[in-house]
Amino acid sequence: MADKRITLAWTGASGAPYGLRLLECLLAQDYQVFLLISSAARVVLATEHGLKLPAGPDAAKKVLVEHLQCHTDKLVVCGKEDWFSPVASGSAAPKQMVVCPCSAGSLSSIAHGLSDNLIERAADVVLKERGQLLLVVRETPFSTLHLENMHKLSQMGVTIMPAAPGFYHQPQSIDDLVDFMVARILDHLGAEQTLVPRWGYDQRQR
Numbered sequence: 001m002a003d004k005r006i007t008l009a010w011t012g013a014s015g016a017p018y019g020l021r022l023l024e025c026l027l028a029q030d031y032q033v034f035l036l037i038s039s040a041a042r043v044v045l046a047t048e049h050g051l052k053l054p055a056g057p058d059a060a061k062k063v064l065v066e067h068l069q070c071h072t073d074k075l076v077v078c079g080k081e082d083w084f085s086p087v088a089s090g091s092a093a094p095k096q097m098v099v100c101p102c103s104a105g106s107l108s109s110i111a112h113g114l115s116d117n118l119i120e121r122a123a124d125v126v127l128k129e130r131g132q133l134l135l136v137v138r139e140t141p142f143s144t145l146h147l148e149n150m151h152k153l154s155q156m157g158v159t160i161m162p163a164a165p166g167f168y169h170q171p172q173s174i175d176d177l178v179d180f181m182v183a184r185i186l187d188h189l190g191a192e193q194t195l196v197p198r199w200g201y202d203q204r205q206r
């Protein structure tokens, strides 16, 4: 049976709706999601989405479950220094991890193996275990440092997916743009994706 467990980290880059929608889709597909939320991600989520998450993992989970109207048993919200979480050890961590959105700061920390909080440690574990790591990086423009960090990680097999939705599916709303990015992420994870028509199939007529 496929290991339907995944680590999802939200960091403090713009694009909180991408992370929220991705979480919703993964839970709808019965993934067990270990959710890690940085302090800056909570600020961004409140600013961009009006959703105020408490700092404590249990209280944050309660708010998210109410907001998404989702299953409670599949969502595990982990604290910033919850070193006993399964994601902190190669012996137990899910083989797939997505950082969405991924800030330039977290990109740098991951590229340098800092492991100073649970997000950085979980990414380090996926790297050392040679699992699948996807970073949905959001910044513009990119500095040489950002590009070097992305290049370094890409050479290690990390998938760098800039939060840069296409427009060829003729989006009618912000939700359509969000779904474009989430659809590409789900594709890379090998998860089901019916959010956006595939290129060459069911395209809207011009």
Ligand SMILES: Cc1cc2nc3c(=O)[nH]c(=O)nc-3n(C[C@H](O)[C@H](O)[C@H](O)COP(=O)(O)O)c2cc1C
Residues within 6 Å of the ligand: 010, 011, 012, 013, 014, 015, 038, 039, 040, 041, 043, 044, 047, 102, 103, 104, 105, 106, 107, 138, 139
């Ligand atoms: C509303 C808001 C939007 C931000 N947008 C970005 C962004 O798009 N990209 C980025 O790299 N940092 C952005 N930042 C700055 C990061 O949140 C900040 O560098 C933070 O230290 C990142 O920490 P983290 O990676 O642990 O979440 C934003 C901050 C705020 C409050």
